[in-house]
Amino acid sequence: MLQYENPAYTYVEYTVGVKETASSIAAKLIVNDYLLRHKNDLLNDFGYLKKGKKILVPNLYCKKAVIFIDEKLMLPVSVSLYDDLGLFLHCQFAV
Structure with a gap:
């Protein structure tokens, strides 16, 4: 098992650009x-966001990842x- 955890995971402000x-x-x-x-x-909003709108975005893809590895196949x-x-x-995944 591999485990990664980053305590620096947070949300940062992002300003929406054109289109x-x-x-x-x-x-x-x-x-x-x-x-x-x-x-x-924004779960039901699939169009263009308003330019200049401030939104929060995660600074990383995930805070924690847990990966199990097959010992024979790696x-x-x-x-x-x-x-x-x-x-x-x-x-x-099937092995």
Whole structure:
């Protein structure tokens, strides 16, 4: 098992630019789209955001990651990602 936790995980203010969406900002900053939407009440907003609007974005993709590795193949069999509220993504792989 590998575990990574960064206590510096937080949200920072971001000013929306021209023709930016929640998804385009998340992709640009390499952060989770859902977390960005959830923190800013944008779960149902899929259009362009207003230029100059201030939103909060996570400074990292996740606060904590737990990865289980197959000992023989040295490949991940399970990945769990956590934010400040708890588990937000769990993937399990067949080997």
